[in-house]
Structure formats: structure tokens, C-alpha cells
Amino acid sequence: MNRKGCPDEYPISLTINGYEIAVFQLTKFDLEDWAYGYLYSEGFIQDANDIEAILVDEEMGSISVSLRTDFDGEQVFSKKKHYTAGCGRGVTFFSMTDVKSFEKITAEKTYSLSYLLKKRSEFAQKSELYLETGGMHGACIIKEDGSMVIREDIGRHNAVDKIIGHAIRKRLQPEQLLLLTTGRVSYEMISKAAKFGFPVIGSRTAATKQAVQLAKYLNIEVIGYLRGKMATIYTSAGRVENDVSSELALEI
Structure with missing residues (x-):
């Protein structure tokens, strides 16, 4: 073993x-x-x-x-x-x-759902601490050219803070970035995404009801359960095109 x-x-x-x-x-x-x-x-x-x-x-x-x-x-x-x-x-x-007092997101860049699924798989394959221990959370940003930067931590919100810290130190522009995380998307995760200005956040697991309500209010696209060819589209900000089977991509 x-x-x-x-x-x-x-x-x-x-x-x-x-x-x-x-x-x-x-x-x-x-x-x-x-x-x-x-x-x-x-x-x-x-x-x-x-x-x-x-x-x-x-x-x-x-x-x-x-x-x-x-x-x-x-x-x-x-x-x-x-x-x-x-x-x-x-x-x-x-x-x-x-x-709720944060500025609403207005970015217009769009992604296909198949692209998110592909990048989520690549993210998993490159998460070194998770592969070593099986017990880490990760967060990554996908840049406009498709390259990614990954940060990992025992806490899902800590991993997101690490990737945001990298982004602000490198002076990256949020409207051109996609945020992926391994953890549950809760209201504090949405607050971090909104504060920086991420238009789209994707996760391998669920979003809470409060997070979805807040994301809709702030105009953030949230995609959960990104696994294989499956996904749950929680919001409808128009930034993610569902180009996979409707039976596999549940829209809420």
C-alpha cells in the first residue's frame, strides 16, 4: 500500500x-x-x-x-x-x-465549460502538495494565455488568499483571470473573489446557498462540481458557455 x-x-x-x-x-x-x-x-x-x-x-x-x-x-x-x-x-x-457593498463585477470575458473542465483536470495533476499528502486544498489562477499559477494550503480560504497575494504582487488584472479552487465555495470565498474582482470562480465541490445568492448579487459566475465532464452552473452572468451535454452540466 x-x-x-x-x-x-x-x-x-x-x-x-x-x-x-x-x-x-x-x-x-x-x-x-x-x-x-x-x-x-x-x-x-x-x-x-x-x-x-x-x-x-x-x-x-x-x-x-x-x-x-x-x-x-x-x-x-x-x-x-x-x-x-x-x-x-x-x-x-x-x-x-x-x-454586499463591494463593487459588482462587470468583466465580459467568456469561457466554454469544456475549457473549465480541462483546466480543472490540469490543476489537479499539478497540485504537488495534494499529490504528496492527499490532504491539501488548492487555488489557482488561469491567465489569458492558458498558463496557471497554483498555491496550496491546509485551509481552502488560505489557499485563495495565497493566490490573491501572488496576483496583487505581480499586478495581474482580475478581469483576465479565472479562479479555480478545490474547496467549498462559501460566502467568505465569494467575498475574497469579489474584493479582488474575479469574474468567474470554479470549484471541484459545492457552493453554499448564501454564496450563490451573494455571487448573483455581485454578478460573479460560480461553477461547482467540476469533475470529469460534469459541472453545476450556479449562476447566469453569461461568462460560461455550456458546450457539454445538458445531462452532465446541471444549470441551477
Whole structure:
């Protein structure tokens, strides 16, 4: 019997300008990308230039960030925290009401469903930590030329933060990107996608009812259960063309 290695997770504290925000369970890969992505997703920064310095100390389990902008730690701590569901639990400061105030997505680029299925398969084949351990989540962006960048973590939302961090550090334009994830699409996942501006998010598993409602409101296309030749089209923003059998692609 082939035995896979166990996936790793470590407590990592995030400090901004001397204020400890929280301790997160993270996999020790691409932690700098995670910090950029999390800070952007939560509204602490507007772009990569807002970070003056960042120090990742894996041995001590800490990430220390210095911002160029003013940071009111007391105001942050006064906001209600929402703990994200699932493995690698994290913290978000955005409620469903907050996310509804985000700008609606207007990108017009379209994809065929067969293309999404093909890229989802390629994503799975290139997810090295998952192939090694069998217990990792992943997130990837598909660029306009079809190339992909993958980030993995014990937590599905952490993986998405890592890929967003990569995108903002490389100054990639969201309207030309496709986001794929291995994890369940919940409202906080939609909030991260909406904050960056991803027009389409695809997953190998389900989307929650709240996530679908929010995606429809923000005009984000959500495709779930991308497996083989099957898929569930949860929304109808017009960015995904169903070019496979209607019996295999369920439209909700």
C-alpha cells in the first residue's frame, strides 16, 4: 500500500504595525503571498505598495507587517470577527452585509465549460502538495494565455488568499483571470473573489446557498462540481458557455 505523507499545519501569528491580529493555522509554503492576499482581502491594504516591509519567521511562527498607511489597531479589534468554516480555520472581518457593498463585477470575458473542465483536470495533476499528502486544498489562477499559477494550503480560504497575494504582487488584472479552487465555495470565498474582482470562480465541490445568492448579487459566475465532464452552473452572468451535454452540466 502506498502511504501518503501527512499534511502540515502550523499556528502562525499575524502582526500589523505591532498589533497581533490573530493566530492562523497555515501550511508553511508561500506565507508572504498569504500575508499580502489576506491583508488585501480583509481591506487592510489596497495594493502591494501599501506594505513597507514584511518579515516571515517560520521557526517562530510569525509574520510581521509594517504598513505605509495609517493603521488603527483599536478600531480593527472593535469590529466583530467571523471565523471561517472548515480546515485551517481563519478570521474575516467582513459580514455578508459588508460584502454586499463591494463593487459588482462587470468583466465580459467568456469561457466554454469544456475549457473549465480541462483546466480543472490540469490543476489537479499539478497540485504537488495534494499529490504528496492527499490532504491539501488548492487555488489557482488561469491567465489569458492558458498558463496557471497554483498555491496550496491546509485551509481552502488560505489557499485563495495565497493566490490573491501572488496576483496583487505581480499586478495581474482580475478581469483576465479565472479562479479555480478545490474547496467549498462559501460566502467568505465569494467575498475574497469579489474584493479582488474575479469574474468567474470554479470549484471541484459545492457552493453554499448564501454564496450563490451573494455571487448573483455581485454578478460573479460560480461553477461547482467540476469533475470529469460534469459541472453545476450556479449562476447566469453569461461568462460560461455550456458546450457539454445538458445531462452532465446541471444549470441551477
